[in-house]
Amino acid sequence: MTENLLTVANLSAVSDREDGVPVLRDVDLTLRPGEVRGLVGESGAGKSTIAKAILGILPRTVRITGGRIDFKGRDLLVMKPRDLRNIMGSEIALIPQDPQTALNPARRIGFQLADGLRLKRGMSAKIAEARALQLLADVQIRDPDRIMKSYPHQLSGGMRQRVLIAAAFAVDPQLVVADEPTTALDVTVQKEILRLIRRMQEAHGTGVLFVTHDLGIVAQICDSVTLLYAGKVIEEGPVRDVLETPQHNYTKALIAAGPRYDRPDAGLEPVPEAVFRELRQEIGID
């Protein structure tokens, strides 16, 4: 019996749209209960693909060719659709990237929150509404009564993201997948949202898989990190170790490539071509 909440083992996938190009290559990943793991990489690294595979929402053009995704010891990839539906949105929840489109524009916030609770937790309308109100208060929305009656377009991006965080934690899941939840937000709002996710996560003891392209975010919110390139795990470990004593040249170069407001000459050193060559060789592309 494993103590891991989530174990991704040897997960491989190809893209049928690009003539079977591998998008995931033997990915291994673990998440303990209550752990926050950053899944980081540049575009095309496969970080979102992993998140989507866990949630069972891969596009049809991506085909899994091997490996397993064990959630609490059961492989999600071979589970019956009915069992999967019971788990998704109940034991596994998503904080989406784009708070604009993730909420139904024609429904009030209160209805959308309560609806999920009625469906997944079998609450009565009245109890669900009371719970939704409490949830909004939990994500530090000052005027939950008003927000309950609001439509999504009446809220700011940060406020909408708070609502979505409330919705994700509403069902008290054991795993939350956060898919770049702050990319659409201003930096000051981003910090509040990061803080909120961390607090909610700690309060509920939730395991979080945090997909991002920003090593800074990883440093500040995650316990551990998995760095991907071209669908392959390049480096993995506790955040502090990876950032302070990176093992792979790519990790080092990536940290050096990011600009920093506290250093005037940072951010001007692209990842050297030699490093990409090394990566390609290691992975076996070309």
Place this chain on the structure above:
Amino acid sequence: MDEHLLTATGIEVTYGKRPGLFGGKPATPVLHGVDIRIGRGQTVGIVGESGSGKTTLGRALLRLVDVSAGSIAFDGKNITHIPEAEIRPLRRRMQMIFQDPMASLNPRHTIRRILTGPLLLHELASDTASALERVKTVLDRVSLPAACLDRYPHELSGGQRQRIGIARAVLMQPDFVLADEIVSGLDVSTQAQALKLLKGLSRELGLAMAFISHDLSVIRAICDYVYVLRLGRIVEEGPCEQVFGNPAAAYTRALLDAIPLPEYDPGWLERKSEA
């Protein structure tokens, strides 16, 4: 004569005013009296969050949107209200690089046409052949092969498109370039490439540049001087060392404190700025 290449004073821009039978649609002010000066060869950062008006400000500087008050002088010439036909000859000298390189390149034109057309228009090249020569030189400078000349924009990668955008601006031999959020859609490694390229080019060509971004770290990497914009007003300005080292405005401090750095810092998440 003004020592600055570009001077904007008291810029106000309002959007959405429409005449109508019953008073029309009210105007929304976006900029409330902004002053900006950009010296020759200087790279000036304009930073702000969404709704700060930074994009509008940039477009006002190039006379792409009309200002409702204030004045803009370019190389000592007041261009605030001169008609479009009079600006056109000046256009060559003030170029722009765009945020979304896909949207800023005509999808139905080849790279060849996108890059040679402007040269011929401004008679920077006497004929197509010599225009092509110049284009090839600049392509080489931005590390793109001549092979991409016959491609359409959608056949290139994001980073390559962005370098086409940079090449297009540089080809005009401008004195001033406006760069609007040009690295926000790029990966870190591609971003570093673009920044390094731009910084090198501005030095080599003595370009003055206004670099608009929401990201203070990017500004720090490339700018000499910075303006912090909030809700259509400038809340702080100064040389980068000063603003980043010792920010005067609470808002600037809040912005800086909100940027996550890739280093272990257990207290960061709970640390609150007073703004």
Place this chain on the structure above:
Amino acid sequence: MAEPVIVIAPATKPPRVPSQLRGLLAEQKVLFGGGFILLLVVIATLAPLIAPKDPLEQDLMLGSLPPAWLDGAEPGYYLGTDDLGRDILSRLIYGSRIALLVAFASASLAALIGTVLGLLAGWYGGWTDRIISRIVDIWMAFPPVLLSILLVAVFGSGVHSVIAAIVIIDWTRFCRVVRAETLAQAQLDYITAARTVGFPRFRILTREIFPNIVPVLIALVSLEMGIAVVVEAILSFVGLSVSSDTPTWGGMIAQGRQLIHHAWWLLVAPLIALFATVLAFNQLGGGLRRALDPVLKR
């Protein structure tokens, strides 16, 4: 500087024009719709050579013959005859001439007028836009079928009147779509880029915006041709198109309607021709739009 290795996707399709053609043919809708229309054009052009009989030749002895596969058919009359003994197939073939003439002429003219006005309204805005848009709004408030019948009644019947009526009514369709599309394109940064380069306004309209509107336009023209075929049939049906001795599909339908219980094929044959043609134009339009869009195609 560390030289970044440049990876430009290999040119999988070096010669541009053949590749675009190949892209077009890869789109099934274009293949079927376009193929059918092409076939129709050939048939219409070569009608005198192809048609088995003279479409106007009457032979009352051979009236209301059924199609070849039914009892009582006469050899040589593949789709039977009408009550005056005229060969249905030949009349269908000749009828396609009018249908296609009206389709191509009216759709092109309507597109021309609508596009020019739409481009001007969308690009120059201000008073130009206000005047053109007002006219379009008022225009579109008239019920189209009534208006077309009215117009043909005023102009007098004939192919030219039918074409004129369709153009007068349907240019607004193009104007609205082209104006909206121009406005959308004008918001994009490549237009701002053209302005910062200093291109004159009119040149930006013709060289930058217009090529990006062409795909929508082609699709719209194709759809409009389908509509024109239907309108012509309607006008023929009510006897307002060409003189009754010229075979038209609409005229044949009107004729068939009266004899529906007696000789149903008189009605069914032109209906099928009409239906297939309109469907082909619609398919072609939808397919072309997809195939011609460089971004959508990816």
